[in-house]
Amino acid sequence: MNRSAFFVERALWWGPGLAIVLVLLFAPLLFTDFYLSQVITKALWLGIAAASLIFLAGYVGMISLGQVALYGIAGFTMANLVAADGGSPIAWNPWLGALAGILVCTGVGLFFGAIASRSYGIYFLMITLAFGVIAFLFFGQVTQLSGFGGVNNVDRPGIVSNPVTDPANLFYIALGTAAAVYLLIRYLVRTPFGLALQGVRDDPSRMRALGYNVPLLRMLAFGLGAVIASLAGILSVWWNTRISPGSIDLARTIDVLVIAVIGGLYRLEGAWVGAIFFAVLDNWSRGIDVIGGRFNTVIGVIFLVIVLLSPGGLMGIWQAITDFAGRNLSRRPTARQPTDTPQTQ
Amino acid sequence: MTGETAATADPAWRTRLVALPPRTLAVRLVIALILAFVAAWVGYKAAGNPRTFVVVGLNGLTLAGLYFVVASGFTLIFGLMRVVNMAHGSLFMLAGFFALDLQERLTGGEATSAFGTSQAGLGDWIIPLVVACLGVAVIGLVMQQVFLRWNQGQDLRQALITIAISIIIADQVLANFGGIAENLAAPDAFPGSVSLPVYGISYPFFRIFVLLVAVAVGLALWAMIKRTRFGMIVRAGVDDRQMVSALGINIQLVFAGAFFLGALLAGLGGVLGGTMISVDKGNDTTYLLFSLIVVIIGGMGSLAGAAIGALALGLVDAFGDVYLPSGYTNYSVLLIFGLLVLVLAVRPLGLFGRPA
Numbered sequence: 149m150n151r152s153a154f155f156v157e158r159a160l161w162w163g164p165g166l167a168i169v170l171v172l173l174f175a176p177l178l179f180t181d182f183y184l185s186q187v188i189t190k191a192l193w194l195g196i197a198a199a200s201l202i203f204l205a206g207y208v209g210m211i212s213l214g215q216v217a218l219y220g221i222a223g224f225t226m227a228n229l230v231a232a233d234g235g236s237p238i239a240w241n242p243w244l245g246a247l248a249g250i251l252v253c254t255g256v257g258l259f260f261g262a263i264a265s266r267s268y269g270i271y272f273l274m275i276t277l278a279f280g281v282i283a284f285l286f287f288g289q290v291t292q293l294s295g296f297g298g299v300n301n302v303d304r305p306g307i308v309s310n311p312v313t314d315p316a317n318l319f320y321i322a323l324g325t326a327a328a329v330y331l332l333i334r335y336l337v338r339t340p341f342g343l344a345l346q347g348v349r350d351d352p353s354r355m356r357a358l359g360y361n362v363p364l365l366r367m368l369a370f371g372l373g374a375v376i377a378s379l380a381g382i383l384s385v386w387w388n389t390r391i392s393p394g395s396i397d398l399a400r401t402i403d404v405l406v407i408a409v410i411g412g413l414y415r416l417e418g419a420w421v422g423a424i425f426f427a428v429l430d431n432w433s434r435g436i437d438v439i440g441g442r443f444n445t446v447i448g449v450i451f452l453v454i455v456l457l458s459p460g461g462l463m464g465i466w467q468a469i470t471d472f473a474g475r476n477l478s479r480r481p482t483a484r485q486p487t488d489t490p491q492t493q
Numbered sequence: 494m495t496g497e498t499a500a501t502a503d504p505a506w507r508t509r510l511v512a513l514p515p516r517t518l519a520v521r522l523v524i525a526l527i528l529a530f531v532a533a534w535v536g537y538k539a540a541g542n543p544r545t546f547v548v549v550g551l552n553g554l555t556l557a558g559l560y561f562v563v564a565s566g567f568t569l570i571f572g573l574m575r576v577v578n579m580a581h582g583s584l585f586m587l588a589g590f591f592a593l594d595l596q597e598r599l600t601g602g603e604a605t606s607a608f609g610t611s612q613a614g615l616g617d618w619i620i621p622l623v624v625a626c627l628g629v630a631v632i633g634l635v636m637q638q639v640f641l642r643w644n645q646g647q648d649l650r651q652a653l654i655t656i657a658i659s660i661i662i663a664d665q666v667l668a669n670f671g672g673i674a675e676n677l678a679a680p681d682a683f684p685g686s687v688s689l690p691v692y693g694i695s696y697p698f699f700r701i702f703v704l705l706v707a708v709a710v711g712l713a714l715w716a717m718i719k720r721t722r723f724g725m726i727v728r729a730g731v732d733d734r735q736m737v738s739a740l741g742i743n744i745q746l747v748f749a750g751a752f753f754l755g756a757l758l759a760g761l762g763g764v765l766g767g768t769m770i771s772v773d774k775g776n777d778t779t780y781l782l783f784s785l786i787v788v789i790i791g792g793m794g795s796l797a798g799a800a801i802g803a804l805a806l807g808l809v810d811a812f813g814d815v816y817l818p819s820g821y822t823n824y825s826v827l828l829i830f831g832l833l834v835l836v837l838a839v840r841p842l843g844l845f846g847r848p849a
Contacts (some may be wrong), residue, residue: 263834266841270577270648274785281782282830289823398778402660442668448660455653
């Protein structure tokens, strides 16, 4: 590829990326408190949930619809262990509660993974969806842990502050967590473990023939997905200050799937791109009468169009744009390829 | 002579058991223990109050009938086309609301009431049934022709498309029909309840009717698949779609027919369920879950599997609500989860499943 075209493509990826990072770093100065909390912070934790799905789908080939149930399990565990209205009367330290939520969620994730990891493709998707709906019904029925009213006024660590009147703290916590999750996954997929997972994605039979324990690898990957999802669950409870079965119903499961698909199911960055798109659209559509507040119909149609026209999601569209730009810039040079002189444009 | 056969039979039996990998053996032992415990518990409870046992058992069987009608459509579509129709629950829900709306129009809104025992004329029940089933079947057909047909073979993409459709249907139902649970009035030509010859039980007739319909649907589907030319083509299509096509059969027409039939069954289930239980905006999730569980247990694409899965789910559902120790009955949904875990631990493709 011609060098200038290469630079243009790089710039088209890095430029917007850097701009977004800069905007995010100074977001509390740029946006109103309402927007910061209701759109950006929400997008960050939704993005983490979507990232756990994209990690599983993109690198391990497991499209899981159980991620929302897993984050709900983390959230409900924490909400029940710390001081709150409803649920169990235990009042642990909020940090300890969050840690316990993550651990319980990881344990449940490994258990789910152990059961589901021998199923592939569409079967896996169905089994995880069944798990998700069962978890939703479980918290709806079991009044000792939640009931349909959910757990309210969940105690938070002091540093989280009040997410409504003072949203900057929670925003930076969510931003830091999202960045950590992003870097962790990017690092992990380059380790031997991550490469083995990608081998399992591409050809499980061959990996088994090479001596890898495929079900174990898939189970561990699912457990890791649960860890990431649990972070989203903890953040969502801090953000909402409450959790109820309605936070993990099928509609929420589909929301996270929609975010991942709109962003791009096979690019990690897509998780947050999709989440921001989703949160902005959600916020924007509430204010207009034309569609009569039928947000879900709009999001359903967008989802349908994206699935039909651009399976790579928004990231796929951007990829096509950068490819196109790169190709066009390198068109003239390729005509006189042998000279290969550096372009000065 | 007999001693000799016994002597040879015994080691063969023992070597077969020992030849199993220790983990498989352990899993099977654990499952056998769990099943034995469940059987003992149900037996203990049944001996204490046999009347309740019969009633709960009937509840389970009639629920199983409803689940079978819904799930047979789901499994039919999957078996032939490898399409996981995530909008199946939505079609179920839609049929219920269509029928409810039509029945209210026909009877002037007096026959239906929230969980009432009111009854409507026979026509006021049959006409909504037929119209709702056909309406939903046509919606299913349009969905398949417009969105799914040109994505054949991409099962994940098709699942996502049907999920998108289910989001739109759920939102539109909420917008157009409101969210209050109601039930359809059963036809007044049906007796309200029948008395059974055991323990003087009087049992709602409509639930028994649902069970009979389920048996009829099962037999009709079985006969269609095993005995008719259409069924023969369907079975051939499941095994080798391209070969069937190459033999000059219009497989697209068969696909359309199967999708129509599958959606029709979702609609039939929706009207039966709407009369037996309720028409509710949450039905799409619930019945999608039930269809999923039935086919995960039974194996995708297998009619017998759907019957077994529906039976298992219906019975576990009914008995779990009643037979759990008091104070723990609200954990009954965990039993369904346990059922799923048991089956998947032994057969990841379901009891009657086979690799694609």
